Amino acid sequence: MERDGERIEITISSRFENIELVQVIAEHLCENAGLDEDGSHWIGMAVREAVANAIKHGNKLDVKKKVQAVFDLRGLDLTINISDEGQGFDPEKVSDPLNPKNLMKTSGRGIFYMKTFMDQVRYSFAPGGGTSLVMTKNLAKGTGIATSSKH
């Protein structure tokens, strides 16, 4: 892992137990930038979902395949790049979990959560294989989720 100013890179093997390492980096980076605990948590959750997808769907749980996460913070603009070695997918074919016919599905909410917590989520696919996900977030803006004081 390298830490260079506001840029952090980490590469992990495709094991689920490595997800938390990346999530914790995201949360600490956000907290150190002054974001509150709730805001940092939701960004950490977006990262968790992205890394889980990279491991499960991208690299098909092949521990020899790597997931790379790059965090780049410029002022309050955070860019997160999650890359895997998989074959890619068609983001247009991901089902909408808010569609009533999908409500009771047991999967398919990960990308929705990423889009809820981050300002922008974009995928790109390398011709020779490999998927790169870029998520951006301005830390001064709220997330798309209420931080309820009810509980």
Place this chain on the structure above:
Amino acid sequence: MKATSRSVDNVEIIDLQGKITIGAGDQQLREVISNALNSGRTNILLNLNGVTTIDSSGIGELVGSYTTVTNRGGKLKLLHLPAKLNELLHVTQLITVFEVYENEQDALKSF
């Protein structure tokens, strides 16, 4: 994830502690529900007070558990929903699916 079960009246209360996330707790939740059903306990109250982390996979298991229990003629309800899990269920409109309680006695009476 740690799960401990206790029976009160005709309700199986399953107290969950720890993470319900992909590869850690999601499978365990499915197993603990399956064990309860196989023991003939179809009224299930999941106490989520001790759940520290949940992701989309864990939420998928909650949904799957609800469907499994319902299909067996039973009821699955939630108790002590942590704030962040509550928000996750809200944004995906799953809060409309589950009956959620903050008080164990009220939850038990509802079965």
